Amino acid sequence: MNSLHAVSSEVPLVWYLILSAVLFCLGVLGFLIKRNLITVFMSIELMLNAVNLSFVTFAHQWHEVKGQIFVFFVMVVAAAEAAVGLAIIIAVFRARATLAVDRIDLMKL
């Protein structure tokens, strides 16, 4: 009973890292298979979140506050990136009237 309780109350931190690796790879996969500019951008956000999870896990392992502060900075930069990226998407849509990445294949607008 005691050992059962011990087993059910703790989680190896490696599981969190594996979860973050799987989420990251799902993000990469989404980046490859999605054909809409906005959902491609969402896959990038998914990858950022996966890396944040491993930062928090390492911060927990080594009792280090700086790992969490790095996640805080990643969030700030992701917010700035989302604002600029979505503005670019709006500009591209205005010029091309499409969001399909197959048809946005020229740099010159």
Added chain:
Amino acid sequence: MHLVLFIIFAALCLTGAVNLLFQKQPISSALSLVVVMTSLAVLYLLLGAEFLAAAQVIVYAGAIMVLFTFVVMLLNAGREERTLGSRAYRTVGFPAVAAILAVIATSFIKLQGFGDARMDDHITSTADLSTVLFTKLLLPFEVTSVLILVAILGSVALARKGDAEGREPK
């Protein structure tokens, strides 16, 4: 208790991420990304990062995803068309993703001396976090505010109608 919560929210996280890939409508993808981010906030809380859990809900699930859904609705993004794409990404891309996952996962599994997470672990309070942030890391913090200012100006300049000289379109 920790194990149960971890399994529930890790499963929610993975389901949301897979659902993001398979939804055809961009708005459904956006909503499943909200699920992923909210369950990640719970996982942060399990790891004792209470401030980050709150910031994750407010910044990611709140602000950023509202921006995404706003743009999806503004541009009236409909069903995504599926094209086969190039053969290169099927022959190179998918094996490369599998290889990345294998490399990262094996290197994580081989990590020595990694501990367990329990319910009664220490919690990094917001006071601890802000003490380090506002003493040792004050300069990066201030520089980020400049970055945000630049991002605001850039997004307004990019999304505005009209040309570079500020003339209105005819």
